[in-house]
Amino acid sequence: MRLANALAAVKPSASMAVSDAAKALKAAGEDVIDLGLGEPDFDTPAHIVEAAYQAAKEGQTRYTPTGGSTALKQAVARKFERENGLQFAPGEIIISNGAKQVIFDGLMATLEPGDEVILAAPYFGSYADIIRILGGVPVVVACPVEAGFRLQPSDLEAAITPRTRWLILNSPSNPSGAIYTGAQYAALGDVLMRHPDVAILSDEIYEHITFTEAGFVSFGAACPDLRERTLIVNGVSKAYAMTGWRIGYGTGPASLIKAMTTVQSQITSGASAISQAGAVAALDGPQDSVADFCAAFRRRRDLVVDRITAIPGLDLQPPEGAFYAYIECSGWIGRTTPNGQRLASDSDVATFLLDHAKVAVVPGAAYGLSPFIRISTATADAILDTALSRIADAGNALTGLAP
Ligand SMILES: Cc1ncc(COP(=O)(O)O)c(C=O)c1O
Numbered sequence: 146m147r148l149a150n151a152l153a154a155v156k157p158s159a160s161m162a163v164s165d166a167a168k169a170l171k172a173a174g175e176d177v178i179d180l181g182l183g184e185p186d187f188d189t190p191a192h193i194v195e196a197a198y199q200a201a202k203e204g205q206t207r208y209t210p211t212g213g214s215t216a217l218k219q220a221v222a223r224k225f226e227r228e229n230g231l232q233f234a235p236g237e238i239i240i241s242n243g244a245k246q247v248i249f250d251g252l253m254a255t256l257e258p259g260d261e262v263i264l265a266a267p268y269f270g271s272y273a274d275i276i277r278i279l280g281g282v283p284v285v286v287a288c289p290v291e292a293g294f295r296l297q298p299s300d301l302e303a304a305i306t307p308r309t310r311w312l313i314l315n316s317p318s319n320p321s322g323a324i325y326t327g328a329q330y331a332a333l334g335d336v337l338m339r340h341p342d343v344a345i346l347s348d349e350i351y352e353h354i355t356f357t358e359a360g361f362v363s364f365g366a367a368c369p370d371l372r373e374r375t376l377i378v379n380g381v382s383k384a385y386a387m388t389g390w391r392i393g394y395g396t397g398p399a400s401l402i403k404a405m406t407t408v409q410s411q412i413t414s415g416a417s418a419i420s421q422a423g424a425v426a427a428l429d430g431p432q433d434s435v436a437d438f439c440a441a442f443r444r445r446r447d448l449v450v451d452r453i454t455a456i457p458g459l460d461l462q463p464p465e466g467a468f469y470a471y472i473e474c475s476g477w478i479g480r481t482t483p484n485g486q487r488l489a490s491d492s493d494v495a496t497f498l499l500d501h502a503k504v505a506v507v508p509g510a511a512y513g514l515s516p517f518i519r520i521s522t523a524t525a526d527a528i529l530d531t532a533l534s535r536i537a538d539a540g541n542a543l544t545g546l547a548p
Pocket residue numbers: 183242243244245246269315318319348350380381382383388391392393
């Protein structure tokens with residue numbers, strides 16, 4: 146079959162590829178620990194499952210309006226009012242099949258071939274591939290560990306060209322865990338005020354998984370003057386352990402949301418009615434499980450920081466949120482494995498860990514900033530503990546000095 150040219154530059158999701166490799170090894174009888182995939186290992190809270198079950202029994206089994214059910218749009222509006230101090234009318238809200246589709250809809254509704262989208266690396270890999278599918282050009286700005294993995298206003302200014310259509314921000318970040326403060330957002334906002342044609346996509350899907358005093362601030366709350374060109378992306382996947390329900394939501398100017406709804410009408414006709422009913426219960430119901438999940442992620446974050454920083458050649462800036470650790474592995478590059486292979490890149494490190502330690506991790510190359518490896522802490526504590534011991538043992542097996 147002849148495939149579309151647009152797909153030539155697009156890679157399948159790196160974390161899914163790593164997980165597939167881990168699954169294949171497991172199927173072959175290997176004892177592999179998969180730290181690749183980013184999904185909570187908890188069950189969806191019971192009251193959410195019950196609400197969806199009741200909805201299905203009551204006949205909420207038909208198409209909802211393309212842009213989302215009225216009940217869920219209202220629950221989303223209440224969430225933004227309650228948690229972020231932001232007001233949105235139903236026409237400024239869209240419900241999609243996961244946060245990923247909100248991103249896709251937003252970019253598809255706006256990008257022309259050759260348009261540039263600024264990404265702050267390390268970034269969620271799907272951004273770059275969605276941009277490429279649509280004929281756009283990802284413009285990657287490195288945000289090194291010394292900058293706290295955060296985009297600096299001067300670097301943003303330097304990256305903007307007449308072709309820049311969007312800036313994508315993600316806080317708390319997958320993969321680095323970095324969180325922007327209101328002041329840091331405001332400083333980026335000052336730059337953006339000088340460039341009225343640049344829109345902002347703020348991916349806030351990890352909003353509820355934060356470990357710092359300052360906590361989370363929505364870009365929308367920090368930069369109200371940019372409201373007419375800001376698309377906020379969020380969803381229930383991560384906060385409520387609902388990855389398989391496929392519900393995300395977005396807020397933005399009514400003209401953009403209308404165009405995104407048109408896109409969605411020709412792709413999926415909208416999200417599952419039953420999942421939307423569950424999402425209403427998630428947003429409106431008791432929030433205790435969100436705090437419980439966050440406490441577990443914090444405990445695992447602490448474990449990972451302690452153990453990784455004790456391994457020679459690896460380093461980790463404590464993640465401020467989300468459930469990943471973005472581990473610098475420059476001290477392993479140039480060293481030699483027991484098989485005599487010299488580790489030349491973070492992809493080599495990931496392959497070595499899979500082959501030698503039977504631990505699946507994702508190379509930093511997938512996130513635009515090397516040399517790093519990403520592990521997910523959405524894994525039971527005991528399994529994580531074993532994986533960290535295996536990584537330490539693998540490090541001890543390396544010979545030769547880093548250059
Ligand atoms: C930063 C970021 N945005 C969006 C998504 C996609 O979320 P969903 O599963 O709701 O589509 C992910 C999932 O890994 C993510 O890490």
